[in-house]
Structures are given as C-alpha cells and as structure tokens.
Amino acid sequence: MDFFSRQRTVPDWHQPLIEAQSALVLGVGGIGCTVARELCRLGVGEVVLVDNDVVSVSNLNRQVLYSGGDVGRRKVVAAIEALDRDNLRTRVSGVDCDAVKEWGRVVRLARNSTVVFNCIDYGEYFDTAVMSLCVCLGVPYITASSYGHTAIAECYPPGDLPGSGPCWVCNNAPAKKDVIEAVTPDKVAQLETVEFLPQDVYMPSNQEVGSSVLSCTLAATLTVGAWLNALHGYTTPHWTSCDFAMFQLFSYRSESNNQCPICQKAPRYAPLLVDIYFGTDLVAMTPVGGAVLPYSPTAITNPATQSHVEKAKCRLESVYRDGDDKCVYLPAVPAAQLEYNQPADNVPLPHPLSTPMVKTKDGPQLVIRSGGRSVIIPLYEGCFRLKGCGNYVDAEGMRYTHPGFPLIKIETKDNGYEIRGCCFEHTGLNEQYMSQKVGELLSEHGIIVGNKPMGLWRYEITEDTIPTIPKLCGVFETLGERRVSSHLLPGLEALVSQFFPSVTEGEVWCLFPPERRGGEEIIPTWSACCTGANKSSPIDMGPVKLIESEPSSSPPEGIPPSFMAPWIQGAFSLRQALAREDTLTLASLLALVYQRVGWEMGTVKRSLENHRINWGYFFDHNPFEPHCNAHPNNYIVLPPGQPSLLAPVDFDFSFEEGGFFSPYSGSTDKSLFDSWLGSEAVEMERAVAGETANTGLQMTMTQNDMSAAHRGLCWGFRDTLLLGYRAGYGGEETVTIPENIRPCVDSVVKMALLLTHLANT
Numbered sequence: 001m002d003f004f005s006r007q008r009t010v011p012d013w014h015q016p017l018i019e020a021q022s023a024l025v026l027g028v029g030g031i032g033c034t035v036a037r038e039l040c041r042l043g044v045g046e047v048v049l050v051d052n053d054v055v056s057v058s059n060l061n062r063q064v065l066y067s068g069g070d071v072g073r074r075k076v077v078a079a080i081e082a083l084d085r086d087n088l089r090t091r092v093s094g095v096d097c098d099a100v101k102e103w104g105r106v107v108r109l110a111r112n113s114t115v116v117f118n119c120i121d122y123g124e125y126f127d128t129a130v131m132s133l134c135v136c137l138g139v140p141y142i143t144a145s146s147y148g149h150t151a152i153a154e155c156y157p158p159g160d161l162p163g164s165g166p167c168w169v170c171n172n173a174p175a176k177k178d179v180i181e182a183v184t185p186d187k188v189a190q191l192e193t194v195e196f197l198p199q200d201v202y203m204p205s206n207q208e209v210g211s212s213v214l215s216c217t218l219a220a221t222l223t224v225g226a227w228l229n230a231l232h233g234y235t236t237p238h239w240t241s242c243d244f245a246m247f248q249l250f251s252y253r254s255e256s257n258n259q260c261p262i263c264q265k266a267p268r269y270a271p272l273l274v275d276i277y278f279g280t281d282l283v284a285m286t287p288v289g290g291a292v293l294p295y296s297p298t299a300i301t302n303p304a305t306q307s308h309v310e311k312a313k314c315r316l317e318s319v320y321r322d323g324d325d326k327c328v329y330l331p332a333v334p335a336a337q338l339e340y341n342q343p344a345d346n347v348p349l350p351h352p353l354s355t356p357m358v359k360t361k362d363g364p365q366l367v368i369r370s371g372g373r374s375v376i377i378p379l380y381e382g383c384f385r386l387k388g389c390g391n392y393v394d395a396e397g398m399r400y401t402h403p404g405f406p407l408i409k410i411e412t413k414d415n416g417y418e419i420r421g422c423c424f425e426h427t428g429l430n431e432q433y434m435s436q437k438v439g440e441l442l443s444e445h446g447i448i449v450g451n452k453p454m455g456l457w458r459y460e461i462t463e464d465t466i467p468t469i470p471k472l473c474g475v476f477e478t479l480g481e482r483r484v485s486s487h488l489l490p491g492l493e494a495l496v497s498q499f500f501p502s503v504t505e506g507e508v509w510c511l512f513p514p515e516r517r518g519g520e521e522i523i524p525t526w527s528a529c530c531t532g533a534n535k536s537s538p539i540d541m542g543p544v545k546l547i548e549s550e551p552s553s554s555p556p557e558g559i560p561p562s563f564m565a566p567w568i569q570g571a572f573s574l575r576q577a578l579a580r581e582d583t584l585t586l587a588s589l590l591a592l593v594y595q596r597v598g599w600e601m602g603t604v605k606r607s608l609e610n611h612r613i614n615w616g617y618f619f620d621h622n623p624f625e626p627h628c629n630a631h632p633n634n635y636i637v638l639p640p641g642q643p644s645l646l647a648p649v650d651f652d653f654s655f656e657e658g659g660f661f662s663p664y665s666g667s668t669d670k671s672l673f674d675s676w677l678g679s680e681a682v683e684m685e686r687a688v689a690g691e692t693a694n695t696g697l698q699m700t701m702t703q704n705d706m707s708a709a710h711r712g713l714c715w716g717f718r719d720t721l722l723l724g725y726r727a728g729y730g731g732e733e734t735v736t737i738p739e740n741i742r743p744c745v746d747s748v749v750k751m752a753l754l755l756t757h758l759a760n761t
C-alpha cells in the first residue's frame with residue numbers, strides 16, 4: 001500500500017526527504033488550512049498547528065478545513081479533526097495558544113521543526129520576529145498572503161552560510177528600528193512574549209479588499225510548492241504573485257541587503273552546518289576551580305634567553321612525584337620556554353568560557369566531543385575549541401575519572417607515567433603563540449589557521465593527581481573539526497564509488513604506467529611514488545576520461561534524516577553544473593578537489609619551513625619514535641565561505657629556530673634543526689601519499705568491500721593529491737579553484753563529509 005506511488009515517479013522527487021520534514025504552521029486561517037492539508041497529502045512527517053481563534057461564519061468561504069458544524073469551536077481542534085480525515089501518514093498536532101503573547105511556546109516548537117509556515121496575519125513586525133527566529137535556527141521561512149484577486153507566496157530558505165541568501169526583512173524592513181532591534185536573531189529565541197510588537201495599522205485587511213477560497217488556496221499551493229522546490233535544491237523565486245483576474249504570474253529573486261538588521265546578526269553557523277562540519281557526538285562539562293589567562297597578541301613572547309632554555313631542559317628528565325617512586329614525564333619540546341605576561345587590555349572570554357570546565361559524566365554544559373582531551377563548544381558567535389579539558393571517557397570498561405587528568409603508564413619506560421587530559425604550561429603557551437604566528441605567515445597564501453587563540457585556563461582542582469604540575473587547557477575559536485585523513489579522504493573515496501559505479505578494471509588499469517599494475521591491484525601511491533628509490537611518477541586524474549554517471553540525487557541508504565536535504569541539494573547542484581559547464585566532468589572536478597587539498601597542505605609545510613618553524617618533529621623521552629605533528633589529520637576541513645578548503649591546527653609542539661636547542665648537546669644546533677625539518681617533510685609526504693605510519697589512521701578503502709577497479713581509481717586520485725602537495729611544497733604554482741566551480745567544490749566536500757558520517761554511525 002503506497003499512498004505516494006504517483007508522486008514518487010515525478011522527476012527529481014524525493015519522498016523520503018519530504019517524509020523527514022517537520023512543519024510548524026502558524027495560523028490555520030484561509031492560507032494555513034490549505035497549507036496544512038497539502039503538507040499532509042504530500043506525506044510530510046510531522047505538522048504542528050498553532051492558532052488561538054474560533055471558527056466564525058465568515059471564515060467558511062475560504063478556510064477549507066471547517067464546515068458549518070464547526071462554527072464556535074476552537075480552530076486548532078477542528079483543524080486536527082479535519083486533517084485526520086485527510087491524513088495518510090503525518091503526525092498532526094496542535095497548540096491552542098496566542099503566538100504573540102506566548103511566543104516562548106512558538107520558539108520551542110520551531111526548534112523541533114525543519115520549516116516554519118507563517119500564516120498569521122498580525123503585521124510586519126510579527127513577520128520580522130518569525131523571520132528572525134528562522135534565521136536563528138537556520139530553517140526556511142515560508143509565508144503567503146491574499147488580496148482580492150491576488151495570491152502571493154514567499155519563500156526564504158537559509159543559505160549555506162548565514163547572510164548568503166536574502167531574508168524577508170532584507171527588502172521589507174519595517175520602519176521602527178528600536179522594535180526590530182528587540183527581535184534580532186541573537187535575542188528572539190530568548191523572548192517569552194512579543195506583545196510589544198505593534199500590530200499593522202495601514203496594510204489593507206482582507207475585510208476591505210476581500211478574500212476568497214481561490215486566492216487563499218492558490219497562495220497556499222504556490223508557497224508549499226516554493227518550499228518543496230527549495231528543499232530539493234532548485235533555485236526558487238523569493239516572491240511570486242498570481243493575479244487570476246488578469247491571469248498573470250510574476251516572480252522574482254530578491255537581493256541580500258548587507259544593512260539588513262536580521263541577516264547581519266545571524267549566528268556564525270546554522271545548527272545543520274555545525275552538525276556537518278563540527279560533529280554531533282555530545283559530552284557534558286562542569287565548571288571547576290581555576291584561573292583564566294586571557295590571550296592578546298603581545299601576551300606571549302619568546303625571549304629565548306639561557307634561563308628560558310634551562311627551564312625547557314628540565315623536562316628532558318622525568319619529573320618526580322613527591323614521596324612516590326613514580327616518575328612522570330611531560331612533553332619535552334626542544335625549545336626555550338615561552339613567557340606569559342598578563343595583558344593590560346584584559347578582555348574577558350565570552351560566557352561560558354569565562355570559567356574553567358572539565359568533561360564529566362553529567363554537567364550543565366553540553367558540548368561536541370572531539371579528541372581524547374578536547375571538545376568543541378558551539379555558541380551563537382562561533383565554535384570554540386577547548387584543548388586539554390579532561391580525559392573523561394564513558395566507553396565500556398573505561399574508568400570514570402573526575403576531575404579527569406589520569407596518570408597513564410607508558411610502556412617504554414620503567415615506572416614511567418604520563419598525565420593525560422590536559423595541556424601544560426609550555427605546550428599551552430606554545431600553541432597560543434604559534435597559532436597566531438603561523439596564521440600571520442600563511443595569510444600571504446590565502447590560507448588561514450584553524451584555531452584562533454583566546455586564552456588558557458589554569459586548573460585548581462581538589463582531587464588533582466600531582467598538584468605540583470600545573471594543568472592547563474587551551475581555549476580557541478575554531479573553524480572546523482572534520483579532518484583530512486579521518487573524514488575528508490575516506491568520504492572522497494566513498495564518493496569515487498558513487499560517481500563511477502560501473503567503471504571497469506580495464507578502464508582504470510590503462511590510466512597507470514605498466515610498473516604500477518601489480519597483478520590484481522594498482523600499486524598504492526605511497527609505495528610507488530613517495531620519497532626515496534624505486535619510484536614512478538604520480539598520475540594526474542584531471543585530464544582523465546572515464547565513463548561517467550551523474551551523481552545520484554537519491555541519498556545513500558541509511559543517511560540521517562537531517563542530512564538528506566544537504567545531500568540532495570549537493571547532488572542537484574553538481575548535475576546542474578555538469579550540464580552548464582562544457583569542460584567539467586566528475587573526474588576533473590574530483591581531481592581538482594584532491595589537487596587543491598594537496599596544494600594547500602604543501603603550501604603550509606613550505607611556508608613553515610621558509611620561516612624556520614618546526615611543526616612538531618623531535619625526539620624526547622623515546623629515542624625510537626619521534627613526535628610528528630605534520631600529517632594530513634592536522635588539517636581541518638573548513639565550512640564553505642572561507643578562502644581556503646583547509647586550515648592547519650595543532651601547534652602545541654611547534655617551535656621556531658630561535659629558541660631551539662639540541663636535547664643531546666643542550667646548545668643551539670642548526671644542522672639538527674635542519675635535519676628534523678627534513679624528516680618532518682619526509683613524514684608529511686609519506687602521509688599525504690597514504691602511508692599511515694605516523695597518523696595511526698587506516699585508509700577506509702582497504703576496509704570495505706570496494707572493488708579492485710575502485711581501489712585503483714582511488715590510488716589515482718591519491719596520486720593527484722600528492723602532485724598537488726608537491727606543487728604547494730615546491731612553491732612553484734598555485735592550484736586555484738575557478739570562481740564558477742567553487743560551489744561544486746563545496747558540494748563535493750560536503751557530500752564527502754556526509755558519507756563519512758554515514759560510515760561512522
């Protein structure tokens with residue numbers, strides 16, 4: 001029994017996407033009645049109605065959910081009854097409340113919705129408040145109206161980035177600025193009432209110009225259609241009017257207004273963008289005792305005097321715990337201790353970052369889980385990274401540790417221990433200082449760093465394992481959390497299978513020179529073309545011709561409902577671009593992404609070397625295994641709208657030549673510095689080529705049931721990544737993304753991340 005078999009066959013129709021939607025319909029009058037009925041007939045997952053009125057005789061000409069027997073009844077009650085007769089699968093519910101007086105309830109309902117239909121005729125200030133709420137939550141704002149013979153439908157879907165698409169207020173801002181100021185997106189979701197909003201006085205009411213079932217139904221149908229279009233990725237007019245006296249249809253797309261009081265206060269990231277680019281796995285935090293050391297660009301210096309070197313040298317020896325035989329090792333970065341000076345212009349960190357917190361089992365602050373000792377805190381003004389906020393793990397068999405800085409035995413040392421879950425004074429200062437410094441150096445290449453320093457917390461906690469060793473946490477504003485090795489590359493490899501489902505071994509094998517065709521498999525990039533002897537040249541997938549299919553706009557099986565729309569919209573935009581751009585193919589597009597990603601990684605490494613900065617390659621307590629921070633997983637993937645695709649992070653073990661000392665001789669040693677820079681470059685190139693030794697990361701394509709042809713194809717793209725890396729590291733050419741291709745590149749990156757998310761859940 002498939003109610004929707006007739007609409008499933010409509011081209012580019014995604015019934016599962018429609019069924020994943022939850023619609024809030026404000027007002028079940030002339031337009032709201034038809035909107036709600038159509039949403040039910042379409043099979044939308046959930047419809048929630050809000051109204052505070054009773055059915056009157058004059059409603060019955062156009063409010064199609066009510067009949068004579070309903071006069072005097074509550075509209076919400078009568079509408080739910082009527083919808084249940086029409087209903088196929090939708091969960092319908094209603095709230096009988098005054099949306100103006102009880103705004104807080106509207107906010108809570110909107111938080112659980114994927115679209116808001118504003119069908120309440122209260123006036124432009126109320127419309128502004130609803131629009132603002134939609135901007136705050138990153139959901140489409142849909143509205144409609146009818147005047148005499150005219151039906152008007154309006155649709156304002158959220159852009160990928162706040163402000164990238166116009167909102168209703170952009171071109172309709174009401175006059176009273178102080179009133180609008182009270183309902184901007186940063187405030188509107190905190191209000192419990194919006195009774196202070198003036199009602200419209202001058203707009204013609206439908207009592208004067210009249211309204212019929214024709215104009216109301218037409219407006220409702222147009223507006224539901226506009227929303228459906230936008231949901232599927234079509235470019236939809238913001239404003240459509242239909243006059244059935246003249247039989248004229250008129251529509252246009254409006255322009256964003258960079259003075260708009262609503263768009264300009266949009267949150268830094270819409271909630272869906274946070275899910276895709278930062279993560280969805282939550283963990284709790286609790287405030288604890290401690291001090292805040294705020295950052296300013298002049299707060300941390302590198303005096304590199306002999307006494308600063310001596311301070312650093314102490315860490316080459318273990319640090320002993322008082323009255324115990326345990327020896328505790330701290331990371332021994334071979335560079336002079338940096339110095340912190342409390343800045344005079346002390347700008348406090350935004351709440352809740354103004355108080356130290358640690359990860360706990362329960363706690364007032366829910367944050368996004370990141371690495372073992374890190375979290376991401378999504379706030380209105382952006383996302384913030386805490387690095388060193390506790391090692392609490394709630395996985396099976398792990399001890400619940402509070403306050404979360406456990407001593408862990410290291411196998412390579414007798415009685416040796418490390419402290420986990422925090423950063424230390426020297427690594428904390430290093431990371432703040434070097435993040436700022438590297439950011440300045442990279443700006444000339446149009447590349448930014450992923451973590452902007454904001455300060456440090458110094459914990460003062462009662463159950464401290466070793467109080468004599470200060471435990472700190474770095475606080476940063478961060479631009480992303482998805483990594484190149486663990487998220488982007490596995491996702492791109494999964495996309496290769498999606499994009500070229502029927503590619504054959506014959507087709508793939510002939511792309512490679514004979515020495516790469518090792519029997520049943522293509523020889524991997526890292527063993528074929530990496531630094532060293534016995535190497536062949538990497539191939540460039542850019543000019544390669546393959547039998548291509550179009551990217552399927554059907555989302556892969558099992559994708560979470562909230563990720564369906566970004567997938568479908570991404571695939572749709574790619575198909576449009578392939579039809580529009582003569583020279584663009586899926587192979588050339590993927591190759592461009594790989595090449596650019598490689599180029600950015602190479603450019604960062606080149607720039608660090610040129611400025612005599614070691615990212616974090618050195619030997620400390622373990623003479624057999626170097627620290628190495630130069631690998632693809634220390635690049636985060638940026639959300640769209642940034643100049644580069646990636647941004648490097650993780651400078652806690654970085655150091656400059658000035659301040660470097662040899663841990664063996666204890667004095668400056670240029671040749672050792674050069675040698676470690678060189679080793680770092682070798683490790684980096686090996687990791688880019690797919691060798692996993694220094695990152696501990698598996699290539700997903702060796703784990704799943706990918707065909708030999710697809711694996712070969714992936715090694716081809718990996719070759720292209722290496723070529724891009726060498727171009728960037730060689731500093732000779734710039735791999736640029738043409739402006740008309742950039743949206744396609746963003747779609748590819750986003751779809752790759754969605755596939756990785758699918759694989760990980």
Ligand SMILES: [Zn+2]
Nearest residue numbers: 167170260263
């Ligand atoms: Zn606007």
